Amino acid sequence: MSNTMNVEIKNGRVVDPASGADAMQSIYVVDGRIAAVGNAPKDFNADRVIDAAGKIVCPGLVDLSARLREPGNEHKATLESEMRAAVAGGVTSLVCPPDTDPPLDEPGLVEMLKRRADALKQARVYPLGALTQGLKGQRLAEMGALTEAGCVGFFQADCPLTDTNVLWRAMQYAATHGFTIWLRPEDAHLATGGVAHDGEMATRLGLPAIPAVAETIAVQTIVTLVAETGCRVHLARISAAPSLAVIAAAKKAGLPLTCDVGIHHLLLADRDIGYFDPQYRFTPPLRDVRDRDALRQGVVSGVIDAICSDHTPVDDDEKQVPFDEATPGATGLELLLPLTLKFAAEMKLPLKNALAKITSAPAALLGIPAGTLAVGSPADLCIFDEQAFWAVTPRTLCSQGKNTPWMKRELVGKVTQTVVGGQTVFPG
């Protein structure tokens, strides 16, 4: 993605959560990297000028979970459609989970995905390798070879480990080599068969339920093993209030633990399921409003490090079925920014604090050179109109997944231009 063009982005309100800067100034890009912010570097001649008047310029978004559905589920989405969706949403770096078909448990699969994604010259893709072979929870995947192939961590996705010995050994092994393990904390036995949060709504609707303790018990087990092994662990998609207290205590004790939340869990709750609307089926399930409020506070307080889209394109056939048979998840890459802005507005959270959760914070926990406007960083930028209304419709979404609770609703905040390595990739 390198090029020798000099680009000036001028007249925009530049918000850089990493440095805390928030001012009207220009950004100067040389060779795909940020050469200066504010004053032009010496002898700078712009080959191209992007006028960002009335817009906000921030680091390109870093999404900690976007399912691209390749390999194996191309009927739900293709790499082309989802990479387009990413840059349309201002996402310039994304982590893809290994729950493809087959799962990303072999270096060849990871290399092919990286190569295919790189060839599209859009967002940067950071795959997570499968923690265990076939995500079956028994034999460890070849973490060393997968790291060489480009994996940034190892994830068990939505197939929670049932064998605590495997979890312990995986963490010992990963700690040996300095790998990061990602886990969505859930006790498999407590979650078996459940499709909704165990509370009043599931009781009314007669839906098989997953109790909050299913998550909290798993968090406690993981925290205990982090303390024992020293393994660096990222907890994905926290959903329940009681888990946050455990995570906060572990962080306070200095354990190498980070966590994220899906954006939908900050804005929705189980009662929104209404009359069995499958668009509100998520993994983990939407919990009750008290959990949602605790998650919101967790983001504000910093117990929750990052917000992700948990982008999951699902085709109509898998949503137009009874709630318990529906494939969970929602499309999200193009909604991450407006929904984060909505969350910030509801919480009266300053813009740069909200943006930090989808730029600098996820980049920092990944350890990638992104999410910042520091001089020398890759020029990955998201330029958006903070006040633009737009309607979510099948036509306005680039993602092949049109599955979202926000369909036919209006959101505020629209990406107008996305830049990766100094190149405008959206609109493209």
Place this chain on the structure above:
Amino acid sequence: MPAHPQLDSQGNLKHLLTTEGLPRRLIEQVLETADQFVSIGEREVKKVPLLRGKSVFNLFFENSTRTRTTFEIAAKRLSADVINLNIGASSTSKGESLLDTIDNLAAMDADMFVVRHHSSGAPYLIAQHVKPGVAVVNAGDGRHAHPTQGLLDMYTIRHYKKDFTRLTVAIVGDVLHSRVARSQIHALTTLGVPEVRVIGPRTLLPADVERLGVKVFHDMKRGLEGADVVVMLRLQNERMNGPLLPSAQEFFKTYGLTADKLARAKPDAIVMHPGPMNRGVEIDSPIADGTQSVILPQVTFGIAVRMAVMSLLGAGGRHE
């Protein structure tokens, strides 16, 4: 929340999906309409022409000879053409989706679908999919609702107790998995029953059940104290031994309805059960067959109540 999918814009019934949020006047309308049909069962010619020329599809994705039969009798007494389809698990294994199945049957000019499905909410999906004028009756979906059973139970209670606003009703057993209990609770609270109790071990009561407007009891004798109506729920075989309960024997000992426990209820309390009964598990045989039992009248009233529901929905269809 969007408008309730079982009501039209004028607030009339266009489907029957649940008793939750079903307005009192509509419940009373069903009960009053059923009054007229109870006597039909006693006549030489048991038919009325209210649904003549209409096609009712009994669509059972889960086996139930009993419920299907009562719907079939009800539809036939209304002179409808009845088509029974037991779909079971086989059609899904053939790969046909639920909505494809519905589309195919709708193309055969169905006027009404009576649906039983193992998934909670499946009848909602169907109701939102069928064209205007086609009615959906929920004949039991997952753990969610069994509204005609709930309504026939209201009919039975009204028959024996007249005034709902003075009653204490106790529902005993496996509330967690029971669509019948949920439909009863919503109908009872809507009809103004001041005290609805649920009785069972914590393993068989769903989370936050008190938010449905019921009082929770774990001690059966205390829960039955002064009750006017005792509803026993069926305990499925597969739930008798496992993490929910140690054994059927222990369940019977603590929550089975026996003479000494029933003695705590009012002397004129009635005993109900939606069937099929497990004698010696949730109810002692002498009680099931005793003077306080109204279990068989429930079945008889069930036909009249289902006729009432179908005739009201059939009439609604004509107006659209």
